[in-house]
Amino acid sequence: MNFLFGKNYQKTFKPNKKLPDGAQHLKDYAEATLGSGNLSQAVKLPPGEDVCEWVAVNTVDFYNQINMLYGTIQDYCTDTSCPIMTAGPKYEYHWSDGTTKPIKCSAPKYIDELMTWVQDQLEDDTLFPDKVGVAFPRNFMTMCKNILKKLFRVYAHIYHLHFKIIIELGEEPHLNTSLKHFVYFCNEFNLIERKQYAPLSDLIEKLLNKDNE
16 A cells, blocks of 8 residues: 555555564653754664664654655645656656666655655564564665665755745744754764765755754
């Protein structure tokens, strides 16, 4: 079943992926450190924890965050308003799950395919084990890099095409904080090449520099 469906890809939220038994403490730790307001510290690996489990918990969280953020503007992102998945005039994204030829499609179609593709991986226990102590696949980090690279494009699309609506809805602080958290985390564990940030490079620099003032 597609993650978005209907004439305008109306969103239906599925339950969040259940955390592995015993991994709830990592989510609790993440929420507690995020509450401190220091995002650069909040993303660091907790002492004594497995880096794959930490990346897994946060990848699920970013999926949920981006999912909800897109849901707030989804009614304004249609095949008519966004016939191509772009992030401004210089960046255009064609959908591929890595096994198919990239296709040009509308932004809602691209994001529908993306969210369904990500969810399928999150729900695959051989990729994201549902029990603590079960080994992660050898290509786990590479897989997460690909997921996060594609999820970043949703941030980029929202900022470039729907930021006016975000402001009108009062969601700008939430969006900015989510993006900063995402960038700090990906930078901490080298999950995204810096060139992938290009559509939002000026904004990211501004947001991160503001934290250092």
